[in-house]
Amino acid sequence: MSDNMAAWIDSPYADLTIREAPMPKPGPRQLVIEVRAVAVNPLDAIIQSNGTVMYGWLRYPVILGEDVAGVVVDTGAGVDDFAIGDRVVAYAMGLEKGRDAVSESGFQSHAAVDASLAAILPATTAFEDAAVLPLAISTAAAGLFEKELLGLDYSRLGSAAPRDEVVVIWGGATAVGGNAIQLARAAGYRVITTASAKNHQRMRQLGAEAVFDYHEPQTPNRIIEAVGGSAVAGILAVAVGSAEPCLRIARATGATQIAMASPPVSFYEQPRLRGLSLARIRLFLKLGTRTALLQVRSRARGIRATFIWGSAIATSPVGPAVWAGYLPAALASGSHRLYPEAHITGHGLRAIQEAIDDLRRGVSARKLVITLEHEAK
Template identity: 60%
Template sequence: MVTNSAAWIDAPYAELVVRDSPYPVPGGGQVVIRVEAVAINPLDAIVQSNGKLMYGWLDYPVVLGEDVAGEVVEAGPGASRFALGDRVVGYAIGLEKGRNAVAEGGFQHYVILDEALAAPIPDEVQFSEAVVLPLAVSTAAAALFESSQLALDYSTLGASPSRSDFVIVWGGATSVGMNAIQLARAAGYRVITTASPRNHARMRELGAEAVFDYGASDVVASVVEKVAGSRVAGIVAIAVGSAEPSVAIAAATGARRVAQTSPSVSFYDQPRSGGLSRARAKLLARLIWTNVALQTRCAIRGIRARFVWGSAIAGGPVGAAIWTDYLPAAIARGQHILGPRPRVVGGSLEAVQEALNLMRTGVSAEKLVIELR
């Protein structure tokens, strides 16, 4: 009999604890994979820090984790994309409303994936290299292509059509940013991005036409000058503090849509405990005030700025276009670079909590990965 274990979070704000977990049973269109590597996302640390502030529907205990890579060991009814033993990378969506927050949480040895949110991994690609992809590429795709966000044309994704429109990615060295640059280029758009100077060469390798230092005092003016009257199809604002300059660029260039992947405040700046502490009250006040101020500026300028959820692509045409039609061939050909680079920080589920703590201290242009041995 196959046994399973997971890194559980038993209550809001609690430390993760590794113990036995039920072996998952796949439903229609789902597969079970034996997990070989998991990656840490800011979302995991935010859920742990926020309690039920954002994910009020979670019924604890639950299993966090979105990024997984491993081998298919079982297929549910109607699941036919993969054979047993196939090496895959996939997006575990157990945290989302209406999903199974135990069986579909990534931080465990056996997990359920929707086969529509998975892609094969070539033999020469290590699990630790591929596992950086799922939430980041899904969030980037949702920001760029969902009709409620930038609504860009993805009908020729991967065929590298030539378009004159710009897409601006504020925060190109982030996990989402690296994927947004590549997806926008694969759909034929010209890309301008921002990053710290040490990452500029990498941004150009991914396809950015121009890169500017987000810390420069004249960065907004530099981006606007580079656009030089061309149409801006939309702006993806990534990381804390990205929304305000992105809206300023939109106002100056005539862009009408900004896709926000992060709030204007850091949810790490609060105690990991319940109750309305002074720190949490100040954070919530800043969050409300900055959002009201931002949306007021957007309303005056005719700009629509909305928050992005990576899971928005699940079950829809964008998800199929990315995970079924684009990624398998793009990964196999090396057309889509797997980034950011992995930083392996452990070899067991016990390392997940340490990795979450490390993420809170700041991680740039790399992704924390744990290999399950």
Template identity: 45%
Template sequence: MPTHATDEVLVRVRAVAVNPVDWVIQGTSRITYRWLRTPAVLGSDVAGEVVAVGAAVKRLRVGQHVFGLATGTDRGRDALREGAFQQYTTLLERLAAPTPDTLADEEAAVFPLALSTAACALFQPGQLGLRMPGDPAPPGPAGVVVVWGGSTSVGMNAVQLACAAGYDVVTTASAKNAHTVLGLGASAVVDHRSPSAVDELVAAIAGRPVVGAVALGAGSTDASIDVLSRTGGTRLAMASTPVSLDTLAGRRRLFPAMIPVFTRIGLGTLRSTLRARRRGIRAAFVWGSSLRDDDMGARLWGEVVPRALAEGALRAAPAPVVVGEGLGAIQGALDRQRAGVSAQKLVVRL
């Protein structure tokens, strides 16, 4: 049974969702998360019931259903006490919110990491630095946010948060998922596989001011740079590596197969960063749990998320797909996620 700190709540976990980072850590942490010591409890997405609160906790109470971001695998955190994939875990109050009666735990579990990553990309000063939902809007047009990868978990939350903040959103998705993304508030959706996708996005922007772009998925960074350079945008938030680690994560031995993969990631990232700089674009990588240590995290989870849920400006997306029950089902969920999931979030009930 984990022991909660004064600013934490102890949660009986009822549902968890899986993310690509979970199988990346499981398969490559000897290289990518070298600070992590095993045994470790993985997982970021938690929904459940509060069974105890720390002395400094103000918003949450025992018996309340909550959902929040578990950050146990981050550097300097406690992976045994703060990981999601266990029956009881601890959550920082500033990274958790009450689950409204309109949401089941399985639906609430789709939010934490994707929502936090989207918020970091949009609102942190080192990223796009946009105003948050609820901030007063300046006079004149709000501007356009480009989200390359609108049907990803982070993309769906970025679309909703940007729209809630008063921005217009143009994005990409497959033809199969376009209607879903439009339903979240995007004004235009372009098929990312189209050879004219950049041209179509530029046409949809139609000369309006572009306040920044969020790049999600392989190939998204260079495409977003092209859009920004043609529309006058100067800020890019990158949330994906140029090469997937899925082929490495399934190997028992990382060496020597890791050498060409990490070489391609390093060279690709350097090339894209230099390309952005030459075009006057500021590009930075997004770390979804970095809001734990800034004022934005407390405001997002304490104010923006509860209000947006109550007003209907934020809904659970992607749709949860329950793939099993109990801790024994989590490995299968990770394997299925690594094999490829589109516009869905895999959830396990506990």
């Protein structure tokens, strides 16, 4: 058996297949980690369900997976802040355009990751708990801090004096939302968010000063009242269908920026089949119509509504500021909580496909995690 095994997706829409993979070699400023835990993301399910519609640059077979935690086993040139044997959590970038969708992806025994998107784990932190973090915190950071999105000040992240400016986060109980609450608070901003009633206490523990139930029709008005006369620095729309209420809040509060982490429709509402089905045609017509209407309505009111691409932080100052400047100390002190809660659904690469299928059926305020105890040996 090879020293490296992976869960491959051999063609669009296919189930994952377990077999040998090349052992990754670290490029400059990269680490190779022996992966001990991975988490599944909506992105994995969406790529599997949509074929080449969104990620048209992928050349199959490829390996999915963004969230990894494990032990450093090799380092590339220019790495001086990590050493072999370090326990780390990292964002695997293989699926992004121009990256290696084999060696740099997460669903395998060993993965090559950028040192700039990795952080040392405290000795007391379990790999499976840490695996919930990478894509969620990176997407939250992009939405909050990238200039093309909300453009918030992150220069004193983790030590910022409190500000009177408010950040509204619609969808605080999501993986992105829960990390965005913490990052916004760490940068000094006040946070108002939404979540179902059962998650309100958890949102306050993460740092939100006010939480409202997104099921309630009056929630946009209640958020507007809670803002009062304070300036709204920006609005983060995370959950599917969140753009419309966020636009209403922006109009009423004078906010000019909305960063959107989710499309206006759910990509799970289609069969995982090749070709054009009626369900897929309807979904993309709905997507195009709603997106166009949103842009027209927002621009007419001087509001910029922009979709988040989490990997943007890899090539901007935001990545190092969050992953190197903030995260190691915040994890060590416990000031940044690992959110959402890890739910271990299985062990070994063969458990990943079932976890992705479970994700399609719906998961709330938790992350599906698989542990890897090295079947490659």
